[in-house]
Amino acid sequence: MQIDIVSLFPSICKGVLSESVIGRAWKEGIVKINLVDLRDYTHDARKTVDDTPYGGGAGMVLRPEPLFECLQDLRTPDARVVLMTPQGKPFCQQTARRFATLSHLILVCGHYEGIDERARQCLMDEELSIGDYVLTNGAIAASVVTDAVVRLLPGALGNDVSSDEESFGNEPLLEYPQFTRPVDYKGMRVPEILLSGNHQEIATWRLEQRVLRTVSRRPDLL
Numbered sequence: 506m507q508i509d510i511v512s513l514f515p516s517i518c519k520g521v522l523s524e525s526v527i528g529r530a531w532k533e534g535i536v537k538i539n540l541v542d543l544r545d546y547t548h549d550a551r552k553t554v555d556d557t558p559y560g561g562g563a564g565m566v567l568r569p570e571p572l573f574e575c576l577q578d579l580r581t582p583d584a585r586v587v588l589m590t591p592q593g594k595p596f597c598q599q600t601a602r603r604f605a606t607l608s609h610l611i612l613v614c615g616h617y618e619g620i621d622e623r624a625r626q627c628l629m630d631e632e633l634s635i636g637d638y639v640l641t642n643g644a645i646a647a648s649v650v651t652d653a654v655v656r657l658l659p660g661a662l663g664n665d666v667s668s669d670e671e672s673f674g675n676e677p678l679l680e681y682p683q684f685t686r687p688v689d690y691k692g693m694r695v696p697e698i699l700l701s702g703n704h705q706e707i708a709t710w711r712l713e714q715r716v717l718r719t720v721s722r723r724p725d726l727l
């Protein structure tokens with residue numbers, strides 16, 4: 506799979522995505538991540554990408570020309586072009602799974618007061634938000650989406666089943682509580698059932714815990 510991230514701050518994504526599981530998947534070629542600096546698609550000496558909004562108002566708006574030129578360059582017949590913006594649909598695990606089946610994903614990072622409406626309408630296949638808050642730019646949001654997608658690619662986690670049982674995996678249930686050594690930490694003991702060796706009972710207990718957690722923390726998922 507190839508993921509292109511179009512941003513004014515590609516080094517933000519580079520730092521985040523070079524570490525740990527995603528960094529390894531990138532190095533091993535499980536994903537090809539292409540960080541694109543939108544300023545490379547400007548033609549003036551100052552590499553201007555934005556301008557003041559028509560009609561007045563605060564902030565700056567991304568001009569259409571660099572976005573059109575950039576996407577003309579990057580788009581392939583299979584590509585899905587996604588704008589990261591707080592006005593987009595909420596990103597969720599189901600969307601991550603859908604993206605993980607694509608061969609080419611292009612994430613476009615929004616900026617300050619937004620992007621020129623003509624670029625939004627003509628170039629974007631969909632728009633996504635990572636939550637109801639406003640970040641300074643879309644680079645962190647694009648990194649979040651890339652992380653959630655790449656870890657689902659075959660081989661990325663080293664063990665293909667390990668993303669199945671987790672929260673937002675195949676069932677809309679949160680994860681069960683986990684314990685490791687020591688058995689007794691300052692008087693707090695690991696539940697006896699987990700020490701019993703009875704796999705059937707452990708599985709039942711874990712499912713109960715998942716339901717209880719989901720009811721108390723995220724009833725909206727049920």
Ligand code: ADE
Pocket residue numbers: 589590591615633634635636637638639640641642643646
């Ligand atoms: N850009 C700024 N804020 C954002 C958000 N919440 N989601 C996606 N992109 C953004």
